[in-house]
Amino acid sequence: MPDLLIELFSEEIPARMQKRAAEDLQKLLTNRLVEAGVTYASAAAFATPRRLTLAIDGMLAASPAVTEERKGPKADAPEKAIEGFLRGAGVTRDQLEERETPKGAILFAMIHKPGRPAAEIVAEVLDQTIRDFPWPKSMRWGSGSLKWVRPLQSILCVISDEGGAEVVPMEVDGIKSGDVTYGHRFLSPDAITVSGFDDYETKLARAHVVLRADARAETIWNDATNMAFANGLEVVEDAGLLAEVAGLVEWPVVLMGRIADDFLGLPPEVLQTSMREHQKFFSVRNPKSGQIERFITVANRTTADDGATILAGNEKVLSARLSDAKFFWENDLRVAKSDEGMNAWVKALENVTFHNKLGTQAELIERMAVLARELAPMVGADADEAEQAARVAKADLSSEMVYEFPELQGLMGRYYAQAAGMSDGVAAAAQEHYAPLGPSDDVPTAPVSVAVALAEKIDKLTGFWAIDEKPTGSKDPFALRRAALGVIRILIENDVSLRTSEAVRSANASADANDLIAFLHDRLKVYLRDQGIRHDIIDACIAMEGNDDLTLLVKRARALSETLNTDDGENLIQGFKRANNILTQAEEADGVEYSYGADVKFSETDEEKALFKALDEAEAVITPAMNAQDFITAMSAMAALRRPIDAFFEAVQVNSDNATVRRNRLNLLSRIRTICTSVADLTRIDG
Incomplete structure (x- = not known):
């Protein structure tokens, strides 16, 4: 099965857009290929400052032939209706099949769509993808109508298999596809002919282009931390800056520069912010003092002087930036230490909405x-x-x-x-x-x-x-x-x-x-x-x-959650709901509220007497525990009711023929409801 390699080569793509653009290229193009009947085994997208790349492995060589059955009008329908169906289906009258259905004789067309070569489909979907690519911002250049984030310079589109590689012929706004890419702008700017993804990645590496963003980031971080460590320093971690800088270079070269002594007294956060925002520099600090003493910059090329000229220029620009920061810092300190102090700033906020x-x-x-x-x-x-x-x-x-x-x-x-x-x-x-x-x-x-x-x-x-x-x-x-x-x-x-x-x-x-x-x-x-x-x-x-005390509310919820995660707690809910349902139905039927008067002397079974005792013992623990906001103790005592409640329902019929016994048992169920709902509203628990 053939593989597909696509590269869209342009002027520099902003670093913040690269990751999303690579994802969009993969999603748009693969979805459209699948919709057209061309499936594949795997796909991967890559981005550098000058290129978006998509590699697809195990792609079908052609879309499969498809036979589609299309239902038409009735056989005795007006001729114009039948002619319209023929045009829409792209068949002739003698190709129609008449079938008997419960609704009468219906005409059917069998539409045969032959498969299409993958190259033909790739050309179509790549053209469409380039033309409607969802860049956050795009531009037009020259006299063409195409929009791209920066001027698009070349399109590489190659299908390869065991028999070799072929260019997928296509053209977008005067840019013809080919099998050529280009190396690093300065170090290896010559054209490179490729035959597939492995060949492409290998030749780019020789031409000073690291295709994978994670590999560029890893190189930057490893070189930076090693360089700092060799000087007894450490790099301040900044994942966002690392990702951004990896998107600014194709061939990362890490350099460490010095911060002039005049600025070492600035707060480390000021140094770090100024260098990150204005220069895209990493901060390097002394682990003993916490002070920022040096910076890491990442060049996009090697130089004959090992970056000395680049560093000198960066240090000069940085000094100008930090001079501003030092000026702000010293002015602000004068205000803070003045007689009026920070009140002067507060007064100024009277004019800020x-x-x-x-x-x-x-x-x-x-x-x-x-x-x-x-x-x-x-x-x-x-x-x-x-x-x-x-x-x-x-x-x-x-x-x-x-x-x-x-x-x-x-x-x-x-x-x-x-x-x-x-x-x-x-x-x-x-x-x-x-x-x-x-x-x-x-x-x-x-x-x-x-x-x-x-x-x-x-x-x-x-x-x-x-x-x-x-x-x-x-x-x-x-x-x-x-x-x-x-x-x-x-x-x-x-x-x-x-x-x-x-x-x-x-x-x-x-x-x-x-x-x-x-x-x-x-x-x-x-x-x-x-x-x-x-x-x-x-x-x-x-x-x-008291649910507006959020801390107590959370303590109660956590305690209840822990209780219900136990067997006793989970089964107690079933017993409680059974008691509550029986009690609610009886109260509705009798038109009274069974909320007091349960007396152990009317008990007829040992299980009934045991439940009275268990409720007394639970209430004796739960009431003071709730007053002390000791929810764990209260809910543990509540969960202990599980067994006596289960035993009660197994041995006792609540709706006894004896009215006094029935009323006593309903009042006993009311005690279960009252005690359990003093801890939480268990009627709201699922299950």
Whole structure:
């Protein structure tokens, strides 16, 4: 079975688009081949800065012949209807077959479609794929109408098998297909003729082109880490930058340069951000001091001077960039250390809008300060310190450094708060109050940081709830789902017991607290479902009083989940549901509520007496355990009821002919319901 090799060779493709483009090429072309009847064994796509490549192995040499049966009109249909069917099916009248059916005589056509050579189909689908390729941005060049991310220069399209290789003839906007590619732009720019994928990859490697992006990334990382290690240093890991740089070069050459002494005093995060954003440099730090001392750059070629000229140019450009960063840093430090300090930046935020319906950033800060002070005792923080932290947490938004590098907000606030002589707790809160920004981020744990982080997120949620700007469907422009998950994780992971409904009302009385708590519950379900806790278990716990204390709610849900994962817990649910169903039906039929009066003296069997005793013992454990919020103990005691309940139902008929005995047994079932639902609403448990 033949193999197919395609290469679309162009000017430089932006690194951020390469991976997706390779995936799109494979998906579009293989799907269209299969739709046309050409299946294959395997396919792989590759990208370099100048080429998209697709290799398909084990492709059919031709699409199979197909016979299709098409149902037509009735045999006695008007002639025009029959003629229309003939035209559509591409057959003549004598090729039709008349068959008797329950609806009468019907005409059928057997349409025979011969197979087509794979080369013919490949040419069609490749032409279509090139013309409608989904680039995020594309361009036209010259006088042609073709759009591509950058000018397309050549198309390589070769089918090969044991008998040799042949070019698939095609032409797109004046670009004819061939069996030729080109090596590295500078090191090996000559044309290369290839006969298949293995030949192609081997010859590209000789021509200074590493086809596979993962191989380029591996070379970069290995060479960089080895170079740093040889100098007693280490490279700061940055997977995103590594992937991007691997997309900028076809022949990676790693070079390590020096940072001028003038800039070594800058915070390491400033150095790292400036070098990554502006120069695509990796940071190299001293593991002992944590200070960034050198940088790694990746050239796209070897040079006679082993990169010395390249490094000299990079160091010169870097010094200019870092001069700006140093200027911002020194200016900001002067402000932070001045008499007015960070308050000058807070005052400047009076002119910065947070949201047109929620006021300025300065007004947001004021709300955060009030709320952080109120939350402080609940999270073990000093109220004065929490309020001060909230007032300066966002001050760095006015700083020159954050204006230049917005991604450093919070972090720079920590440095500036320290420079202003504020406590470590206040400084930490400036950085940590934004956290967590994602599901894998750590949550703040220092009490002051917890208070300010909660204040910021609760203010955001209540504010947008008050102006009815809630998330809808997939739209969440103000990241309220992220804020809700942040509140949940901060409370739970710090074991903070907080009545969120009270906090919501304190933050913004105009917000619908019940609706916002329901939103938090929905986010909590997602959070717990990812931890393996079933939705019905969460619902059973949400149905209980005090469900706005999310930490206790989670403890209850986890305890119930653990209990129901045991044999006793699982079987107890069946016994509980049986008791509840019998009781509910009896109450509906009798028009009364059986909720009191069960007396052991009316018991007729040992199993009945044993259940009375078991319920007394369980209640004696469950009631104090629930008061102490010891859900594990309470639910273990509840699960222990499984056996006496099972034994009761095996030995006893609840609906006795004796009215007194029946009423007593129904009141006994009511005790089962009351005791079990004091732990969680088991009626909501599936099964």
